[in-house]
Amino acid sequence: MQPQDQFNNQAQQPFQQQPMQQPQQQYQQPNYNGAKSSTTAGLLGIFLGSIGIHDFYLGYKKEAIIHIAIVGGGIVAEIIAGVLSASSLSYSSLYSGSFASKLAIAGVLSTVGGLAISASGLWGLISGIMCFTKNGKYGHDSTGRLTQ
Numbered sequence: 001m002q003p004q005d006q007f008n009n010q011a012q013q014p015f016q017q018q019p020m021q022q023p024q025q026q027y028q029q030p031n032y033n034g035a036k037s038s039t040t041a042g043l044l045g046i047f048l049g050s051i052g053i054h055d056f057y058l059g060y061k062k063e064a065i066i067h068i069a070i071v072g073g074g075i076v077a078e079i080i081a082g083v084l085s086a087s088s089l090s091y092s093s094l095y096s097g098s099f100a101s102k103l104a105i106a107g108v109l110s111t112v113g114g115l116a117i118s119a120s121g122l123w124g125l126i127s128g129i130m131c132f133t134k135n136g137k138y139g140h141d142s143t144g145r146l147t148q
Contacts (some may be wrong), residue, residue: 035141048124050129059143060137071116080119084105084106
């Protein structure tokens with residue numbers, strides 16, 4: 001057989017396509033296994049801790065609902081105080097003698113509402129810092145998985 005015949009035989013064979021190889025991944029994704037981020041929980045605690053968003057994130061629903069109840073009660077107290085203050089400024093209440101009592105009640109409600117909202121905010125701030133440091137119950141979520 002001559003070299004030219006060998007070339008022609010190879011050219012007549014059907015082309016076989018080689019399987020494409022996938023490019024190799026250059027990085028590995030971290031394996032969190034569903035664990036929550038302590039950084040995310042901490043930021044949520046610092047910025048939205050007064051309404052318990054960080055507790056919802058970590059699965060502590062009871063504490064989160066307590067946060068919402070405290071802030072909600074404080075807001076309701078502030079609204080009632082505002083309504084009482086506005087209604088005590090009417091012409092008839094100035095001369096009927098109910099002016100002072102309405103303002104006193106409004107002052108107490110406003111103080112209680114402000115303290116409740118402030119206390120929940122401080123509780124959220126401290127919880128947010130504890131999330132960052134993974135201290136106490138904030139070192140893991142409600143299922144017991146450690147935070148990352």
